[in-house]
Amino acid sequence: MSTHASYYVPEQSRWPILASIALFLLAFGAGTLINGITHETGGGLGLLMVLAGALLMGGILVGWFGNVIHESRAGLYSAQMDRSFRWGMSWFIFSEVMFFAAFFGALFYVRTLAVPWLGGEGDKGVSQMLWPDFTAQWPLMNPPDTEQFAGPKALVDPWHIPLLNTVLLVTSSFTITLAHHALLKDQRQRVVRWMGVTIFLGITFIGFQAYEYVEAYTKLGLTLNAGVYGATFFILTGFHGLHVTLGTVMLIIILGRILKGHFSSQQHFGFEAVAWYWHFVDVVWIGLFLFVYVI
Template sequence: MTTQYYVPERSYWPILASIGLFLMALGAGTLINGLQQDGSNHGKWLLLTGAALMACIVFAWFRNVVRESRAGLYSAQMDRSFRWGMSWFIFSEVMFFAAFFGALFYIRVFAVPWLGGEGDRGSSNLLWQGFTAEWPLLQNPDSELFPGPSAVISPWGVPLINTLLLLTSSVTLTIAHKGLKTGSRATVKLWLALTILLGIVFLGFQAEEYIVAYTELDLTLKSGIYGATFFILTGFHGLHVTLGTVMLIVILLRVLKGHFDAEQHFGFEAVSWYWHFVDVVWVGLFLFVYIL
């Protein structure tokens, strides 16, 4: 028995993607480091150029993959390769968020108590006279340089609504997946569109939350370690929700064009895996950032 394995034609996409990623990294670094001696800062334009190049590359590269799949060029071995690739990608995303959750754990359990004089590693009078260790940290040790927020966001308002939105979106996406397996394309279109709508509403509420944090609560990236960890964790999650929503929109467009069937629909499954992962991360954020 001969095992078929598709070998794609020579492609320039990998090298172009490397150039795009390099421009994004160079632009981000230049932007963070501030103005040049002549008062200019080209970081923003390098970052935007790299991002635009990456968007075009991803669109064109994925279009090639879709065409190859639709042409029946992929074998069972390729299907396994795609599944392993998506699995390792999600694992890397798990490690990405685990690093930030680990930093939050270290700050709350070790660093802040040490600064407050707990144990034999620190003293409340060693660096900052009268510093009180508490979480969330509203009064920073150096309050003049890093003024703390006036208040934190209540978990029982917008965060709770967003939690319900994402949990509901996992249900609607599962229903759409079931519809695809049973051949009910009307079910797929309806519930997939509803999932996209829930993701967009989530992003709208998160944008409103950020506006309130900056304008009313003085909760910013510059408001000490609490503000930094809050926006890094929720901000990166919001970025993942944005990417997931874009991916769902692409999948919906493919469904409308007649792509996928009950047997061959790994593109749909891959995006479903990613979306469910993003939902699980949000549950962790809701518990450890907003509530505890």
């Protein structure tokens, strides 16, 4: 039984203030780079800040979650604390849903409003005067200012790598569910086996997406500068790829904890939290496959 039956109040920690510093370095450095500030005016400093912030945040996560694991293994957490963790993870995933909802909203705004307006919807005369050769269609292959933003030469075929990646992620949702059911039955070898398959599927997805990006840049002319289609394509798929990468790292950490015997059939919220996150990443990809690649 937990020695803190009602509520656990942790000791004062340096992690929150250090995390704030790391986030500031990441945000300020990324803003410097995105806005195209040159080395003479601080571009080199921006890259240095991003790297420093990323390294600091990585160290913070290792130390902070290490403390949480130690406290959990020491029996300091009660049922109330378990509920707090579950609510916290639920709200975190909700914030991620809103994060992607904003980008999907931008995509729909461009497709259903901005592009038709640029094509002259409501004022054809002005449109023809400004961009006489512009055709309002999606995907946008010929941006209005083709001299500054050349459109892509071709689009990614959704029925090859994107479809394969969809199969990989959907399959991984089943394999992590099988691992969860095995953990509930204390079948350790099955847990390790299905977790290993899930991690393999996640790494394979990342590899295929990297190959797709190289092909898009080198052969298709589909880059971040390829008009609004290129920008929305890489922002949506890129952030999702980052989430898959982080999710895969989380799965590897959970597998390591399973091998150390950290979880039981009754107490394994760390496993459940990562599984929730992985299912969320899978659902987002289905939306991306449909609205970015297919439709």
